[in-house]
Amino acid sequence: MPEAVVIGGGVGGLTAGVALRRRGWDVTVLERAGRLENVGSGFVIAANALRALDTLGLGDRVRELSRVQGEVGIRRPNGRWLVSTTEDRARERYGDSMVLLLRATLIGLLAEALGGERLRLGVEVTGVDPDTGTVRVSPARPEGAGAGELRADLVVAADGIHSATRRALFPDHPGPVYSGVTAWRGLAPRPDVMVSSTETWGRGLVFGTHLLAGDLVYFYATDLSPAGAVHADEREELLRRFAGWHEPIPALLDAVEPERILRNDVFSFATPLPAFHRGRVALLGDAAHPMTPNLGQGACQAVEDAVVLAHVVGEGQGLAAYTAARRDRTAAITGSAMSICRATQVRNPVVVGLRDAGMALASRLRSDLMLRSMDAVLGWRPPASAGNGRGPAGPA
Template sequence: MPEAVVIGAGVGGLAAGVALRRAGWDVTVLERAGRLENVGSGLAVAANALRALDTLGLGDRVRELSRVQGELGVRRWDGRWLVSTTEDRARELYGDSVVLMPRATLVGLLAEALGGERLRLGVEVTGVDADTGTVRTSPAEGADGGRTDAGRTNAGRAGAGRAGAGRGAAGHEGVGEVRADLVVAADGIHSATRRALFPGHPGPVYSGVTAWRGLVPRPDVPVASTETWGRGLVFGAHLLAGDLVYFYATDVSPPGAVHADEREELLRRFGGWHQPIPALLRASERERILRNDVHHFAAPLPAFHRGRVALLGDAAHPMTPNLGQGACQAIEDAVVLAHVAGEGRGLAAYTAARLDRTAAITRRGVSICRATRLRNPVAVRLRDTGMSLAARLRPDLMLRSMDEVLGWRPPASAANGREPAGPA
């Protein structure tokens, strides 16, 4: 049985592990953190990613545990709609809409499907040899011994009997080398593996905006799944299952800016906007608000592979969140990579299938990000008027502009779970 090592246990890395297992690979997933990701944020899973999850046998579980959105669209800061559509229309066009769920819920589903014995936490990858597929590891600083965040699954045994994963010559747990037929680098936007494989690439660039995210209980005001645009500002709110609301916000900002109180910063920027925005911010806990600067690739990598190593997700194609496709594209990557590997094709086929598509989606996201950054009142007015007029002339504009993104289907031979629904 061929062996694969996946570096990183985020959405993309875990999806790759599940997909490769289903394709007949012996898989070990290595994660530097001592716990699985449990950040307080939400995640959009669009029709294209739902089809990919169907091939992993997880699509229906995601649908069951998430909330399907009703009316979707973009508003002005005062609440007036600029463009909108409905979940029913999206389903009619693509066979699925978009569902939202806590990110940690999807991570947990993928980890369960992978199997705890194949997941090793608290292991830091210190080097990768692309020619031989050798991965060097050591215990991550502050790791808690390789248990999942629920503390129920001991992943420390993963790989101990396969390719010697996690044991060096002295038998010290977490130290040593593992040699694999395939190494999947899903180690995030600041991927050390990517930097080592492509040292000449400039890496991620700052988009000009910083982003806040949070989960709050549903307030006593109506919550519609909308994104609201202002002068350089964006606020999104989406109702999740269990009466939770996921919110996110962006603003033009110098990189690395520090705020003493992120909640007060958000209220200062958005407190005068339409409901439920002020209510959501007042219901939030300041210590649970996440903030990070938004980066992306201005130029794509020359390839998503080198030797026995394949790059996946943010390690391969970091993008702005404006299309809600970051995690969706990582899931697509995982399914396509497993399809290519399962057929015994070279990794050049993976690059050929994924590089141009993800580069185009990245460019589209950046163009939308630039539109949201406009601060000049005249430019903002022209932008909003143009969106409203285009939506009146073509009511399906919001969805039809996403045809190439949402209409994607997994490779035919990969569809070994639930048959993806919707038009071909």
């Protein structure tokens, strides 16, 4: 039985572990943290990622644990719609829509499907040899297991946006660059006002809301900011920035507990990697193609990566086929997300007015504009034989 080592126990790494197991691989997933990610935020799973999860037998379970969205779109700070569509229209066009669930829920579901005995927590990877598939490890904390080596036919590096494996494999690549915006994420109880799945665009500001199961609301916000800026009170920063915006934004910020607000600067690739593999190592998710969250596709693309990678090696193809299948697609989506990010950064009131008027006019002229613009992303289909359970051949 061929062996695979996956570096990183996030969404991409766990999905890769499950997908490879479905293909008959002996999988070990290494995670530096002492416990799996329990970030207090929501997770958007769009139609393309749902199809990928269907190949692993997990799509229906995700749908059961999620809340399906109703009307979605972009609004002005006064609440007027600029462009919108509905879940019914999306389902008619793509055969599925997007669902929302807690990030921790998806992590738990994937970990259960992987099997706890295949997951090693508190393990830090200190080096990878792409030629031999040797992975050097040490304990991430004093109580962790001892140092040592693992050897694998395939190493999957899903170690995040600042991937040490990527830097070692491609030392001349410039790496992620700061997008110019910082992002807040949080969870709040559902207020006594209508909550829909929307983004609201202002002058350099964005606020998004998604209703989750259990009457929780996942919200996020972005604003222009110097990288690394520190705020004493993130909730106060949000209240100051979004004062006077339409409901449910004020109600959510009044209700949220300050400790449930997370903030991170947003980074993205300006230059794609020359390849997503070297030797026996394949890069996946943010390690391969970090992108801004403006299309809601960061983790969705990691799920696609995992299913395609398992298919490629399961069919006995070399990792060059994985690069060929994923590099151009993810580069295009990364570029599109960054273009939207730049559009949200506009502060000049005249330019903002022109931007908003253009979106509203285009939407009136083409009522399906919002959906049509996502065809290339949401219309993706997994490889025909993905998840068919046939035994693997090792990577070439």
